[in-house]
Amino acid sequence: MPDDRIAAALTHWGPRFTAQGVDPNDVARTIAGLERWADWLDAWCALGDLHAGLAREAEARGRRLTAGHAWVRAALAYHFAKFVWLVDLARHDAAEDRAIAALAAAHRCLDPTAERLEIPFDGAHLAATLRRPPGAARPPLVLVVPGLDSTKEEFFWWEQVFLDRGLATLSVDGPGQGETGRRLPLRHDWEAVVAAVLDALADRRDLDLARVGAAGVSLGGYYVPRAAAFEPRIRALAAIGGPLDFGALWDDLPPLTREGFAHHARARDPEEARARAARFDLGPVLGRIRQPFLVVCGQQDRLIPWRHAEEVARRAPRGELVLYPEGNHVCNNIPYKYRPLVADWLSEQLRG
Known part of the structure; x- marks a missing residue:
């Protein structure tokens, strides 16, 4: 019988593994017999090692497409190895390094124009991946923002949905996220993060920075509207499965989520973590969001109640709610519905 943490991880995030590109057979084999x-x-x-081995073998034979897909699978496996696992931080960080390296290898094979960016911020840097659609001289840009335990290494296929519609993507690990989180703790004022990102891109001639959108998932669905409330360079935004008030949910969050927040916020104890979570509240700023704002949620979300999305859309001046009755957290059980919707909507807003 698996322990409670394994059961919780599968209950809350199982559909996310396959939505992001892990083969369901791999999920079944990986967790089979796993009890601790x-x-x-x-x-x-x-x-991850299995798929990295397949990738190296394919590359040695000159089969770049096969290799690239295997490297993406390896990156995802290494990422999900450590995404909410904090038992041994040295091993956690080693798995993260392998995920970063595997995704870089995937880009080398599948999208060699992809760029790793290191953007100066608060005495350190934000790590990000910039990808551009082929054949577009100055495409609009979508900022792709992770949540509490997601990172840019999780987003290869999510980015592809935007790229297929002629939109460039910048997936960024912000403070407390992914590799950036080793240097900088979580912060609620994401307008500072987005301002630094857009300032760093200002001199580029291969992006249309007059047409910038943003899409955030889970806690990223807090970060994006918070930033848009203060950063007018975001012209349209989408939040998928995000909270109105993260602190208000604290007592009902899974222990893995509370522990992850405390770790990434560098809180000294549970009470400090609770106090910091209370800062993640969109209520005071929703009236400032004047941009078109798509709010997407699943009615079966067990992490962020759908009423949060309903209230966010109601209180934002240009909020538009899409509620999927069958959707779970971030609607990862129906990615074929929410992902095209978000990408099409942002494309229409940025080109309208």
Whole structure:
């Protein structure tokens, strides 16, 4: 019988694994017989090693497409090995390094124009991936923003939905996220993050920075509207599965989520973590968001109640709610519905 943490991870995030590109058969094999949370990381890293081996073999034979897809699968496995696993931080960070390297190898094979950016911020830097659609001289740009435990290494196929519609993407690990989180803790005032990103891109001639959109998932669905309330360079935004008031949810969040927030916020104890979570409240700023704002949520979301999305859309001056009755957290059980919707909507807003 798996322990409670394994069961919680599968209950809350199982559909996310496959939505992001993990083969469901790999999920089943990886968790089969897994009973101790302490063994989670090793099981998923073994899956990553399997796909990394397939990638190297394909590259040696000159099969770049096959290799690239295998590298994406490896990156996802290494990422999900450590995404909410904080048992041993040295091993956590080692798995993260492997995810970063695997995604870089995937880009080398599948999208060699992809760029790694390191954007100066608060005495450190924000790590980001910039991708541009082929054949577009100055495409609009979509900022793709992770949540509490997602990172840019998770977003290859999510980015592709925007790229297929002629939109460039910049997936960024902000403070407390992914590799940036090793240097900078979580912060609620994401307008500072977005301002630094857009300032760093200002001199580029291969992006149309008069047409910038943003899409955030889960806690990224807080970060994006918070930033848009103060940053007019965001022309349209979408939040998927985001909270109105994260602090108000604190007592009902899964222990893995509370522990993850405390770690990424560098809180000294649970009470400090609770106090910091209370800062993540869109209520005081929703009236400032004048841009078109798409709010997407699933009515079966067990992490962020759908009423939060309903209230965000109601209180934002140009809010538009799309509620999927069957959708779970971030609607990852129906990615074929929400992803095209968000990409089409942002494309229409940025080109309208």
